[in-house]
Amino acid sequence: MHALRTWLDRRIKWILIAPATLFVLVLIAYPIVFTANLSLTDAKRSTTRPSSFVGFENFWNLLTDTHRFWPAVGRTAFFTVAAITIEMILGILIALSLRKAFRGQAIVRVAMLLPLVATPVAVGVMWMLILEPNTGVANMILRNLGLPEPLWLADPSLALNTLILIDAWQWTPMVALIVLAGLTQIPSETEEAADIDGAGLFKKTWSVILPQASGSILAALLIRSIDAFKTFDILYATKGPGGGSNHEVETLNILAYSLSFDYQQYGRASAVLVLFLTLLICVVTSIVLMRRAVTR
Amino acid sequence: MRKRITTLGRGAMITLVVLGFIAPLAWMFLAAFKDNASITDPSQMIAFTPTLKNFHTVFITQDFAHYFFNSVLISGTSTFLGLVIGTPAAYATARFKLGGATGFIMFARVIPVVSLLIPWYFIFSQIGWVGTYQAMILATAFVSLPMVVAIMAGFYNELSPELEEAAMVDGLGRFGAFLRIVVPLSTPGLATSAILSFIFSWNAFLFALVLAGNQTMTMPAAMFQFMSYLGVDWGGLMAAAVVITLPVMLVALFLQRYIVAGLTAGTTKG
Numbered sequence: 001m002h003a004l005r006t007w008l009d010r011r012i013k014w015i016l017i018a019p020a021t022l023f024v025l026v027l028i029a030y031p032i033v034f035t036a037n038l039s040l041t042d043a044k045r046s047t048t049r050p051s052s053f054v055g056f057e058n059f060w061n062l063l064t065d066t067h068r069f070w071p072a073v074g075r076t077a078f079f080t081v082a083a084i085t086i087e088m089i090l091g092i093l094i095a096l097s098l099r100k101a102f103r104g105q106a107i108v109r110v111a112m113l114l115p116l117v118a119t120p121v122a123v124g125v126m127w128m129l130i131l132e133p134n135t136g137v138a139n140m141i142l143r144n145l146g147l148p149e150p151l152w153l154a155d156p157s158l159a160l161n162t163l164i165l166i167d168a169w170q171w172t173p174m175v176a177l178i179v180l181a182g183l184t185q186i187p188s189e190t191e192e193a194a195d196i197d198g199a200g201l202f203k204k205t206w207s208v209i210l211p212q213a214s215g216s217i218l219a220a221l222l223i224r225s226i227d228a229f230k231t232f233d234i235l236y237a238t239k240g241p242g243g244g245s246n247h248e249v250e251t252l253n254i255l256a257y258s259l260s261f262d263y264q265q266y267g268r269a270s271a272v273l274v275l276f277l278t279l280l281i282c283v284v285t286s287i288v289l290m291r292r293a294v295t296r
Numbered sequence: 297m298r299k300r301i302t303t304l305g306r307g308a309m310i311t312l313v314v315l316g317f318i319a320p321l322a323w324m325f326l327a328a329f330k331d332n333a334s335i336t337d338p339s340q341m342i343a344f345t346p347t348l349k350n351f352h353t354v355f356i357t358q359d360f361a362h363y364f365f366n367s368v369l370i371s372g373t374s375t376f377l378g379l380v381i382g383t384p385a386a387y388a389t390a391r392f393k394l395g396g397a398t399g400f401i402m403f404a405r406v407i408p409v410v411s412l413l414i415p416w417y418f419i420f421s422q423i424g425w426v427g428t429y430q431a432m433i434l435a436t437a438f439v440s441l442p443m444v445v446a447i448m449a450g451f452y453n454e455l456s457p458e459l460e461e462a463a464m465v466d467g468l469g470r471f472g473a474f475l476r477i478v479v480p481l482s483t484p485g486l487a488t489s490a491i492l493s494f495i496f497s498w499n500a501f502l503f504a505l506v507l508a509g510n511q512t513m514t515m516p517a518a519m520f521q522f523m524s525y526l527g528v529d530w531g532g533l534m535a536a537a538v539v540i541t542l543p544v545m546l547v548a549l550f551l552q553r554y555i556v557a558g559l560t561a562g563t564t565k566g
Contacts, residue, residue, distance in 0.1 A: 005469050008471045013394065016474070017385045019381035019385070021401075027412070028403070028404050031412045032415075034415035035411055035415055038418075047417065094309070097306045097310060097313075098310070107314065109552060109556070111313065111314040112313070113552055113555055117499075118499075118541045119501075119516055119537075121519055122516070125523065129327060129533070135336035137323060137341070173317065178563045185564050216560075216563050219562070226406055232409070233516075253408055256408075273414070276411070277407060277411055280406060280408065281406070284406050
């Protein structure tokens with residue numbers, strides 16, 4: 001008994017971390033190797049059909065595919081950059097306006113949490129009803145104001161932009177909450193010093209308050225970039241397989257999903273995923289490095 | 297004067313924020329209690345005769361009670377699994393400076409689920425697990441584990457090691473100190489990680505879309521299937537949306553402190 005305890009205590013760090021590491025190895029690391037391997041084969045149709053090695057053919061086909069692949073890369077980049085720009089700007093503005101305690105604070109905080117916790121598929125369907133071109137409440141209001149009525153999700157040239165706005169509705173609160181947490185940690189002395197120096201509200205905010213919250217702002221940017229890049233639920237729930245009839249909202253994630261589970265082109269889909277993952281890791285690494293440089 | 301303008305501006309901004317976030321959800325809740333004629337009738341936007349017909353469609357015609365049970369079972373079990381294997385890992389990384397190990401586990405936060413679904417689907421179909429609860433639970437733990445590790449590692453970084461050290465001096469081994477001293481002290485952190493990981497497991501859609509069978513389908517995937525069945529039965533769809541989102545919204549309402557703590561864990565420092 002004593003020997004067992006000493007044995008356990010001596011190896012405690014490895015024992016404690018072993019189950020989680022095993023989980024990651026078996027369910028994440030191995031599958032990634034599996035995907036990388038599959039991307040070099042012509043696997044399709046059935047999971048039990050024997051596949052043969054085709055080298056980099058899938059990659060070559062993708063990199064020369066200007067019909068589906070490159071537009072999907074473009075849409076992924078556009079969706080991510082646009083959604084994050086809106087969410088960061090609005091989120092920081094909201095956080096700044098909520099910084100000081102006021103009456104009704106609790107209501108505002110709940111109002112921000114609700115979109116954030118709502119199930120994305122339900123959020124997608126909810127907006128489909130609101131933005132329904134003929135009977136939806138959004139166009140009903142626009143009609144009464146005498147404004148033009150867009151077709152929103154039903155318009156192939158507008159669908160992606162509409163989904164960016166829906167994403168912003170759901171995730172701006174996340175940015176606001178994270179930045180707000182950072183802002184509340186700023187000691188009040190620095191702000192008082194700025195007031196004594198006679199700095200205006202804009203100048204004070206820009207050069208005194210925000211720089212001190214840069215750690216939180218970059219953390220919010222990092223979290224949102226990772227998730228915006230991978231957005232799937234609202235795109236697939238509102239536009240279905242292939243990102244709509246003209247592939248108008250087909251991002252890399254939707255393309256990879258549709259290739260594998262709507263068209264059973266596993267080899268090709270794996271090649272998309274390998275490229276997608278590489279891109280994602282580059283983006284995340286650069287934000288992490290940026291954050292390190294700022295917080296140090 | 298200037299002060300009054302900024303206060304007014306702030307008030308307007310806050311009102312706008314609250315309305316902007318609440319109004320669409322309120323619309324969804326109202327529509328769930330309307331029949332399809334009232335949903336599209338401008339004169340019945342607010343004043344209408346409420347009906348429970350849509351919930352009848354959802355629960356009786358579409359067997360949503362079963363999917364609700366599946367959602368509870370799968371999110372609950374995967375959250376539990378995440379806590380059981382994630383908490384010791386978080387403790388080890390915080391106390392023994394195994395930063396690399398956390399990075400390894402956090403990698404799960406970065407990769408897109410789709411890149412794992414193909415291999416999972418291949419592997420699970422070879423062992424006959426597609427459509428089973430165990431496949432759904434393991435897959436969903438992919439959401440809960442990184443969340444638990446992130447929140448708990450932050451928690452243990454803040455927790456002073458003095459109590460454990462005292463316990464070890466008193467003769468408890470490191471292992472005993474972890475189980476009998478550290479775990480009970482971790483209740484707030486465990487609650488935060490449990491709540492967050494439950495919410496995000498509950499909302500997960502993609503796993504169920506590929507790995508669930510009719511018996512193990514969770515609500516988000518079931519709702520997606522209804523969209524093709526129900527067509528434009530907006531009332532039915534909104535009732536389904538209410539059934540899915542109401543539980544997480546109630547959690548947000550009553551446990552907001554924990555959710556905010558979990559979402560912002562580790563973000564205020566470098």
